Structure formats: structure tokens, C-alpha cells
Amino acid sequence: MSNGTPKRRGRRRGGEDTRSALLTAARAEFAEQGYDGATVRALAARAGVDPAMVNHWFGGKEGLFAAAIALPFDPAVVIPALLEGDPERLGERMVRRFLAVWDDAGGGEFVALVRSIATHETAVxxxxxxxxxxxxARVTEALGSDRPALRASLCGTQIVGLGLVRYVVRLEPLASAEHDVVVAAIAPNLQRYLTGDLSDVPG
Amino acid sequence: MSNGTPKRRGRRRGGEDTRSALLTAARAEFAEQGYDGATVRALAARAGVDPAMVNHWFGGKEGLFAAAIALPFDPAVVIPALLEGDPERLGERMVRRFLAVWDDAGGGEFVALVRSIATHETAVxxxxxxxxxxxxARVTEALGSDRPALRASLCGTQIVGLGLVRYVVRLEPLASAEHDVVVAAIAPNLQRYLTGDLSDVPG
Structure with missing residues (x-):
């Protein structure tokens, strides 16, 4: 929500126009440059607004990314919270957080995400x-794991697959299982991807 | 492919018409009745063709199902082959077979599958x-595992998630990893879902 009257350097826009221009610019810029390659300055320039508007409307680049992809959470808030505590129980915390975030949205937002990746290359x-x-990758790097990119993609298979089976395909008994059941079933597998021994994996 | 002139009892149709009518009927019947609930007789009746046509064109109900969902394999052939050999290495065989089947199709058929589940309730x-x-479920039941339905849905999360990351999102290093790398990374996790100890999972 906007409060106060932030200064503007770029083209003048009303508040909602600014927000909407940033979202449109973000979808294009992140898709072209990747998350790391897209700078706040370039995102703002593309939207024709002052860079300060990114913080003002989205709390920073991560918040803008989350909003652009319609994520129901802000990685800048969630990741530090996940990383607190025993690294050997990180898989458990991640599954629990995943369920809390997406169950809250009734799973509908996960369905929307899958629908968008199926129809828009940008969403992919x-x-x-x-x-x-x-x-x-931020999590596997923060852990100081070996092969963080491989581990990140493996985590992706498990978490995205969980979302698909629970929210899109709605396969029982997983679709309506209590969080404790899902966590106990899946967290150990996610934990292996995060911190387990992958020395048998070639390459 | 058709050879000879099979007898017909239902409405008379040319061969390709029969095949196409069966596919259309199958998509509706499997979606309404489920795989087990859809009988060959009902499938044929819905298509207005003789039940023998299911065997003739698709080698049976499983082949018709595979064709209706555009699967690049026939479960009736693949599953018995998977089940041969050490149950403790079934996860490895499944990941290897999954990669062989879908990589062969260049991943395009997996993308089509995801696109169809995102847009058609029938495909879901x-x-x-x-x-x-x-x-x-056929695999977990053949293994005589405890909690076969839970294990089947867990296997689904891992295998569907692998397909999404490798073929749809195309996330590296997993997207272009050699089969041996993917197998070594993922098979142990799949194996836990197939035969591992799930006694810590409530319910």
C-alpha cells in the first residue's frame, strides 16, 4: 500500500499505474535477463518510473518478482526464516512452509501457476x-552444500511435483492428507536433496 | 495397424473412424468412471463399435488408455518389465525407463501432457x-508394499516433478544431465517411496 508521496524522476504516473507498469516490465525483464541479471535500475527504466518505486511498491526486487509471478509469498521474508534452525531439519521446514503457503490459497494459485507455465514461455x-x-539455489548456497545447482534442481522436482499432485491432480490420499503426514512422508526425501550425500552421483 | 477384416456388431465404421471413435469415447469414459470402472464393453458401446475393436486397435484397455492420454508407452508392456528383477532396484529401473520414454520424444510429449492437464479437466x-x-498403484500393489495408495501418490510427486523440471521448465543441470546422473540422484528417493520404511508417517 502506498503512503506518503514518494518523489518521481521518470515519467509521471498515478500510483496504480506505476505498480502495474512495474509488474509488466518485471515479467519481460526477468524473462530476458534472469533474476540476477535484472537490476532494480533496469526494471524501473523499463517501466518508466523512478527506481525508488520498486522499494516503495514491492519492498525490493524479490517482492516485485514474487508479485510478477503471483507467488503467494515473498522469498526475501520466507528464506531467512527457513534458514534459521537445524540444517538437518530444513527439509521439514520447507515442506511445512510450502503447505502453509499454498494450502492457504486453497491450491488455486498453484493451479494458476501450472496453467501459466503451460501456456506462456515467460512464465516458464x-x-x-x-x-x-x-x-x-539461495537455500543450497546458504547451506554451503556441494553442487548447489544440482541440489536446487532436485529440490525443484520434489516440491513442484508435490504441488502438482496435491493441488492440480488432487490425487488421494496425498491431496487431503494432514500436514504432518505430508511432512513425514516427503521431508526426508527433500532433506537428502538439500544436505544428503550425493557422492554417488556422477559429474 | 488393421489387417484382415474384423467382424463388426455395432454401427459400421471405417477403420480409422473406429479407432478415432474409441479414443473419443475413452477420454469421456475413463474421466467419468476411472480406469478400473471403465469396462471394455462400456468403452466399445460408447464408441458404437464391437468390443473386439479395443483389442484389435489398441491391444486392450491399457493400450487404449495410453493412446487416449497420448502416453508414449503402454503400461501393459512396461509394468511387467519393470517388476522383473530386484525390488530394491525398482526405483532405478523406473527412473531409467521414464527418461528413455520421454527423452525419446524430445520431452515434447511431456510438455503436451502438462499443457493438457492445465487446460482440460478430463486430462487431470x-x-x-x-x-x-x-x-x-499397480507397481506398489505388485510389490505387496504397505500403504500402496500413499506410496503411489508419493511416487507420482517425484516422477511428475522430474518431468516438469527436465522437460517443461528445463532447469539445469538436470535438464541436460546424462541418464546415469539423473538415476543416481533421484532413484534412491523414489525407492524410499516404493519400499522404504514409512512407519514414521502418521495415519
């Missing part, structure tokens, strides 16, 4: 950034 | 049948 690129840079 | 129902009945 952004989901790739989400898995490879904005969320999982 | 059929994917659900695929995971819950036609493939994974």
Missing part, C-alpha cells in the same frame, strides 16, 4: 528463475 | 488415473 522462464535462483 | 482426471491406478 520465471518459474525456472524461482527454482534456480530466487528460492532453492 | 486421466493423469490421476495414470498415477493412481494404471501405473504406480
Amino acid at each position: 522462464t520465471m518459474l525456472k528463475e524461482l527454482i534456480s535462483t530466487a528460492v532453492f | 482426471t486421466m493423469l490421476k488415473e495414470l498415477i493412481s491406478t494404471a501405473v504406480f
